[in-house]
Amino acid sequence: MTSSPKYLMVGLVALLMLGSALPAAAQADEAAELIGVLESDAEAFDKDVACRRLAVIGGPDAVPALAALLPYEELNTSARTALQSIGGAEAKSALRTALGELSGRPRIGVIETLGVLRDPAAASELGAILAGNDPDAASAAAHALGRIATPEAARALSEIGLSHPSAAVRAAAGLGCVAGAEALRANGDHRGAVELMHAVRGADVPPNVYAAATQQLIATRGDAGAPLLGQLLRSADPEMWSVAIGAVYEVPGDRITQVACQAARRAPPSLGASLIQALGQRGDPAALPTLIELSAEGETETRVAAVRALAQLGGAPEVNPLLAAALTQDETVAVAALDALAALEGDGVDAALAQWLDDPDHRLRATAIRAAGMRRMAGSIPAFIEAADAGGVVGEAAIQALGRTCGLGELPDLADILVGLSGDEQLGLAEAAVAAAASRIEDKSMVADVLVARLDGAPADAKAALLRLLPVAPTSQALDAVRDALDDPAVSGTAYAVLGDWPTPEAAPDLLALAKAGGEHRDLGLRGYMRLIESPDLAPAEKMAMCEQAAALVETDGERNQLLGALATVPTIEALRMVMGHLDDPALRPRACWAAVTVAEPLEQTHSAEVAEALTRVLEVMDNPNMERRVRASRDRAAQAANQ
Amino acid sequence: MSKTPSFSRRSFLRRAALLAAAPAIVPASARLAQAAPAPSERITMAAIGIGGRGTYDLRWFHRNPDVEFVAVCDVRRDRREAAKALVDEQNGNSDCAAYRDLREMLERDDIDAVLIATSDRWHSLASIMAMRAGKDVYSEKPLGMNIGETMVLAETAKETGRVFQVGTQRRSEANFVYIVELARKGYLGQLHTLTAHIVHGFAPHRWLPAQPEPPKEELDWDLFLGPVPWHPYNRDYVDHRHAHADFWAGGLHEWGAHTFDLCQFANDTALTGPTRFVFPGNETSEGLLVEYPSGVNLTMTAGGFPGTCGVRFEGDEGTAMCADGNVPEVSPVSLLGEREALLGSYVEHTGRSLDHVRDFLDCVKSRRDPVASAEIARRAHDICHVGAICMALKRDVVWDPETSSFPGDDEANGMRTRANRAPYVF
Structure with a gap:
């Protein structure tokens, strides 16, 4: 058998594409031809390809x-792939025969394939290999017997494998038993599965194998495995805890839930939290009383876990226990409970919460309003508006709730609330609420109408807040309002700041004027102007014209670097030329190299020669190995285009 | 190779469990106080196959203070040493053990979990070996090279009770979770069309000219090959694995492992799958159509997204699209306002972190299944594998996700699995 590089071009996928659509008769002819290749003195690679196709x-x-x-290591794998795909009595028989004739790696491969084919007739021979003194072969036999999973295979595993002198083989046999038990259980042989798992648990196997067997034992027994689960949850063994928690997730049954609840009550927080989480995910409502109990008192970690589990498992009846938890002094628990109230699902949750929205107890009312806001209970907006007048914690909660819930119809009410407030904290809350509401409303012109209409006559603090909100709805009307406010001494500082950050190119002339005028607003104007160049709403020619304006004004390296960032968004040859002009300045070079390749990439085909030349220059001066590949690739593409 | 004794999560759990089992005469409050989690509670880990992606993952794990890597393993000396240096720098000592053979490393009983970032051909076998050795596993995608491998992996996770997470990290990224939740919670109405971003390409199978094998300490070629059918040593297999069929799962797996998974998630079919794959009539797999019994269609495309690994979900009331590095695009736009609430609800209901590695670490502690568990991941990977088979056969195929087979289709069934090269067998 020889291996040869002769046939480098033939690939499985390519071969399949060529041949797979053939009708059955043609496939038979092809198969016969391939068999001929295998039986000839063809190169090993040809035989490998033939095996893959015969699969x-x-x-x-x-x-x-x-x-x-099969005896040839180069071809053993591909031959077995074909044999396990063909399957059937002939393939299995041939593999069993090979088992007796082979040794070393080829035999281990055959063992795997007999396992894949789940050949019951191989159990006896695999059992003999399992008993042998080749630990690799014995371990492979153990896993194969686990897949075969007949009573004979199970016997070999338990009687031979679990008492093997090699610890590695015992471990493999244990895992083979677990796999076998899974198969036995799936076939209804629960007793066989249970016996097998008892055998593993009684053997000298590693802790993880013992744990796997225990897990399988509980899964096989189902609800009847609850006493064993109880033992595990009282165990000192960490692997057993892991198994127990896994069982709480996976194994159905009332008694399982009951045992887990009992354990959750007595577990230390560090372990109990995982168990409580499992109870929440398990989905059995029988755990709810325990979870409510655990949410009400005890260590923070336990209470938080219980609250979160209630969010997953609970419904309307759990609103009140969660409200109680949200009012607790323990802030961590309170925050978790509020989040839980926000996430609680099921019919009647909103109604159960709504009954507390006008409660005379301020803390309770505020908490209920917060939760209702987080739940986006739009039906409660009137209650929120009413509560906003109450001030204090209730008013704050109501403003936040309005921010989360109100739409265009209620935006004027919320804006009026803002105008009526004073103090940084309250105004800040209201401003954030209006911003949140406005960002959800698609008709920005209506938003601008509402905000601009309230500027006149608003107190200075509120007027400043309204100005800061206008970029959320950046219409011409809103920009005009900002321009007007530049001359209002009470809010001119805010107005200039808003203008400097205005999100649409419509403000570009204003900002350019500020930059050109010099003085205290020159920097704000120039930075804002260059920022707007990056706007996707501008055409390349417009961007380039703005870059030229900015280039005449920049003075510091910081400003030049910002200009390079802006130029990077201008896919024109003029932009590339301007970028290249900054390549020799060490303070600007890194940014210039990046900008050059960013501008150049879209121009590779249209300005190939100039791009290739520019990027060659970039490669000469750049000092960034991470970017070098990108620049080189672009340069090469451009050079190739230039040569065509 | 010396073992590095350390205070691992196992020893922590052992101590805590002992406290839990303390005699009842000890006042409960005292027991609870003693059993509070130690500040040093941590998960002891090892890393297998640490190249570019593995280094990225390793750094990601290192952001979590409750993780300590104590060992690294790579068949390449240069990578082995670089990984050890990275871990030593993080740990502030020189104790990280470096292994060439993962079997030797997996014998250590002080390792709780492993990060597997080898290239594709080793993912499933290394995961299976680690789980059989009692380790929890975070493995890079793809889950495996074929349907058979991923089935055995999922079975092993179930049988051994180990925690397994595949590195489809977009499952835990806020922007993707947000649009998935839009779909799952009905904000898009009845879903009808899913679009998944893919990479084109299948690599050919070939034996390159044999070159002299390097010393095993430099590069252990036998271990490098692992379960892959025999190939002569040639450096190109090492340097350009994506150019060779047995070394690269293929273009559909490259991004499809992520994007099909997200589609499965959005479509509430994470534990089942589509039933028909329609050959697109080309050799790139562009436009390959996947049909679910519900009438929902998934289309594969290499274009049309502003970033990598994009997905688009279309329902009768709205659409949502997300790709890497981009703000999700949704229609109606007002749905953007639901982002915060949906993510909050997701976190609260599932108890999961919006950080994929963190989710894995949390699950190592809580023993629940991670968000991209073996069973969920193998279903998404079925779409990669079956799509590749559809392309190879150049015809439509019918798939039964319940039996993981092609009903009455011997040709397609013959392509579900591949034998492993001994001794690297399952």
Whole structure:
């Protein structure tokens, strides 16, 4: 058998594409031809390719030729792939025969394939290998027997494998038993599965194997495994805790829930939290009383876990316990409970919460309003508006709730609330609420109408807040309002700041004028102007014209670097030329290199020669290995285009 | 190779469990106080296959203060040493053990979990070996090279009770979770069309000219090959793995492992799958159509997204699209206002972190299944594998996700799995 680089071009996928659509008769002819290749003195690679194709189209008549390749390490794997795909009595028989004739790696491969084929007739021979003194082969046999999972295979695993002198083989046999038990259980042989798991638990196997067997034992027994689960949850063994929690997630049954609840009550927080989480995910409402109890008192970690579990498992009846938890002195628990109230699902949750929205107890009312806001209970907006007048914690909660819920219809009410407030904290809350509401409303012109209409006559603090909100609705009307406010001494500072950050190019002339005028607003104007160049709403020619304006004004390296960032968004050859002009300045070079390649990439085909030349220059001066590949690739593409 | 004794999560759990089992005469309050989690509670980890992606993952894990890597393993000396240096720098000592053979490393009983970032061909076998050795596993995608591998992996996770997470990190990224939740919670109405971003390409199978094998300490070629069918040593297999069929799962797996998974998530079909794959009539897999029994269609495309790994969900009341590095695009736009609430609800209801590695670490502690568990991941990967089979056969195929087979289709069934090269067998 020789390996050869002769046939480098033939690939499985390519071969399949060529041949797979053939009708059955043609496939039979092709299979016969491939068998001929296997039986010839063809190169090893040809035989490898033939095996791969026979895995798809081969039949029993290919088995002898494939089996003949099993002793050869180069071809053993591909031959087995074909044999396990063909399957059937012929392939299994050939593999069993090979088992007795082979040794070393080829035999281990055959063992795997017999396991994949779940050949019950191989159990006896695999059992003999399991008993042998080749630990690699014995371990492979253990896993194969686990897949075969007949009573004979199970016996070999438990009687031979679990008492093997090699610890590695015992471990493999244990895991083989677990796999076998899974198969036995799936076939209804619960007793066989249970016996097998008892055998593993009684053997000298590693803790993880013992744990896997225990998990399988509980899963097989189902609800009847609850006493064992109880033992595990009282155990000192960390692996057993892991198994127990896994069982709470996976194994159905009333008694399982009951035992887990009992354990959750007595567990230390560090372990109990995981158990409580499992109870929440388990989805059995029988755990709710325990979870409510645990949410009400005890260590923070336990209470938080219980509150979160209630969010997953609970419904309307759990609103009151969660409200109580949200009012607790323990802030961590309170925050978790509020989040839980926000996430609680099920019919009647909103109604259960709504009954507390006008409660005379301020803390309770505020908490209910917060939760209702987080739940976006739009039906409660009138209650929020009413509560906003109450001031204090109730008013704050109501403003936040309005921010989360109100739409265009209620925006005027919320804006009026803002205008009526004073003090940084309250105004800040209201401003954030209006911003949140306005960002959800698609008709920005209506938003601008509402905000601009309230500027006249508003107190200075509120007027400043309204100005800061106008960029959320950046219409011409809103920009005009900002321009007007530049001359209002009470808010001119805010107005200039808003103008400097205005999000649309419409403000560009204003900002350019500020930059050109010099003085205290020169920097704000120039930075804002260059920022707007990056706007996707501008055409390349407009951007380039703005870059030229800015280039005449920049003075510091920081400003030049910002200009380079702006130029990077202008895919024109003029932009590239301007960028290249900054390449020799060490303070600007890193940014200039990046900008150059960013501008150049879209121009590779249209300005190939100039791009290639520019990027060659970039490669000469750049000092950024992470970017070098990108620049080189672009330069090469441009150079290739230039040469065509 | 010396073992590095350390205070691991196992020893922590052992101590805490002992306290939990303390005699009842000890006042409960005293027991609870003693059992509070130690500040040093941590998960002891090892890393297997640490190249570019593995280094990225390693740094990601290092952001979590409750993780300590104590060992690294790579068949390449240069990578082994670089990974050890990275871990040593993080740990502030020189104790990280470096292994060439993962089997030797997996024998250590002080390692709780492993990060597997080898290239594609080793993912499933290394995961299976680690779980059989009692380790929890975070493995890079793809889950495996074929349907058979991923089935065995999922079975092993179930049988051993180990925590397994595949590195489809977009499952835990806020922007993707947000649009998935829009779909799941009905904000888009009845879903009808899913679009998943893919990379084109299948690599050919070939034996390159044999070159002299390097010393095992430099590069252990036998271990490098692992379960892959025999190939002569040639450096190109090492340097350009994506150019060779047995070394790269293929273009559909490259991004599809992420994007099909997100579609499955959005479509509430995470534990089942589509039933028909329609051959697109080309060799790139562009436009490959996947049909779910519900009438929902998933289309694969290499274009049309502003960033990598994009997905688009279309329902009769709205659409949502997200790709890497971009703000999700939704219609109606007002749905953007639901982002915060939906993410909050997701976190509260699932108890999951919006950080994929953190979710894994949390699950190592809580013993629940991670968000991208083996069973969920293998279903999404089925779409990669079956799509590749559809392309190879150049015809439509019918898939049964319940039996993981092609009913009555011997040709397609013959492509579900591949034998492993001994001794690297399942």
